[in-house]
Amino acid sequence: MSEREERAKRAAAVAALSEQTHERAKEIIARYPIGRERSALLPLLHLVQSEEGYISPAGVEFCAEQLGLTKAQVSAVASFYTMFKRRPTADWLISVCTNTMCNVLGGQAVYDALSERLGVGHDETTADGAITFEHAECLAACDYGPVMTVNYEFFDRVDPSTALGVVEQLLAGERPMPTRGARLCTLKEMSLQLAGYADERAGAVGDGPVGDPTLRGLRLAQQYGVSAPGFDPDTPIARSAEQKDKT
């Protein structure tokens, strides 16, 4: 391919992404210091997924164009991170933790049950395009284990039956409420948040109760009237450097 053809192909691919995505890319890049624009690459890749649903060839071109990188440089980064998907994804990404703690508490059984019901394995999408399925490593919620997430929102203490219930609701077009966190949005909508944009849904930031395990130690202290030693917030700070500067 001649250089001109290459340029034309690139322009066409980049133009395939919406004007809004182009505008957002500029906003994202502006978050980082001048000369350090490459820091925007991870958020830009999330942005690509918010439109494309995965890291598409056009999306790679787009990031390369925005940051003055080669496609190889962008692909090398995209392929490193689990959350950047190489194939089109569904609206719903179900991730089941199968790391040790969740695993022994029943996470493996949950994974196996969902895999069988959906007829897909790790990193695969159902034939009808409804659900993308994966196993996940530790999701930092071991006190709620076994956990699974839908578009990264937590469903706690799941077992095969409750997990299948969530799947059936999703397949029926419903949006089951996560145990904690905000009400569900689609994976593309979530990807926009991952790119650093605020959740615009009214009340979503406040969604979700504080779970019992999170408060367990605090409630115990409260119940038995225990607290940390008290302090005087006006305790003076030693001012040796200030003195030295003055002398």
Add this chain to the structure above:
Amino acid sequence: MTAPSRETLAKLTPVLTKRWLSPDAWRLDVYERLDGYAALRKALATHPDDLIQLVKDSGLRGRGGAGFPTGMKWAFIPQNDTKPHYLVVNADEGEPGTCKDLPLMTHDPHELIEGAIIAAYAIRANRAYIYVRGEAVHAARRLRNAVAEAYAAGYLGENILGSGFDLDLVVHGGAGAYICGEETALLDSLEGFRGQPRLRPPFPATHGLYASPTVVNNVGTIASVPHIVLGGPAWWRTMGTEKSSGPMIYSLSGRIAHPGQYECSMGITLRELIELAGGMLPGHDLRFWTPGGSSTPLLTAEHLDVPLDFESVAAAGSMLGTTATQIFSDQDCPVYATYRWLEFYHHESCGKCTPCREGNYWMALVYRRILSGQGTLEDLDTLLDTCDNILGRAFCALGDGATSPVTSSLQYFKQDYLDYIEGRTAPMLSDKALVGAH
């Protein structure tokens, strides 16, 4: 269930977690009502060097696993140089078992932001980043909301509270890579590269983000700072031990009645923690546990009375790590548990160095063979030999950490391995399971 004794209950010292009980403490108005940003006002009226000394005097050590003295880390930042300085908060929580930073950011994000502003002021940084794990979407949602609130209230941006100090704070989302919890890999990731660790020296203190002086601190470390500024180092030291001062969030998971977060005076024992957690689950006896995540060598029932502070856990042959105590019982198999961790290390190895990339790949295969009933005695030597070639030879602590469950489980539970190899235990993995393994 019998109530915990008075003596044990007295070890509960909620400081960092205290506001979680207040509904909507994630909102600025509620946070301000609960003494929020009082520490910032106090700090901005103080010489930055005096703040560094204050943190040194408190004895605060990093809450991300390594336990490095925080004040010393801050003091390493060169002053009167020409380069910009950066503060980077490591919120890439991912060490298996660890689950303290996500609730903190979700339920009290301003505590972290206030700490970050004070820390940035102390090290003379005008730009700070919070690198939050990608999957932690609700924590990031609350954090971004709180940052916007803080800007609107004049706690961030130019001339903060009229002090002349400027700070821009960006919440930067990761994309699913455990290795980015390693501070130099995190910096590479933040610069838009694959998250792979850097050779040290030079250290981040002189050549960190954008090759400039950078402090990288864990969420819990930075969230401790406002409390130390308000209460002072003497108060902070009323909790914990001489060398491991202050309160610590112990995250309990597994075979106990009430898993959860317990913020206690550092040096509490597992026996006491289990007492607070309502005991072991009925029918379960403690068999093995991690003091601070899967990268810290396993301990056993023999170690119930080891004080969980940096020095005592090290003396017992493990590490305090992130105080993520994962508790396993006689119904859990230490060989299988280790196998699952090895699959994790294999998956998360960044591939930069050979010992970690190849070693974990091969060890996971050896574990699959043992657990499917096809292991040999030689496999045990192979595992130890592989660990010898990873520990101390890997590029970063991820590789070293991967050897912890292997060597410790072989040390304490060799018989469990032999039982698989010699056919006394039924295979845990079938050929079918092996086909599906990834």
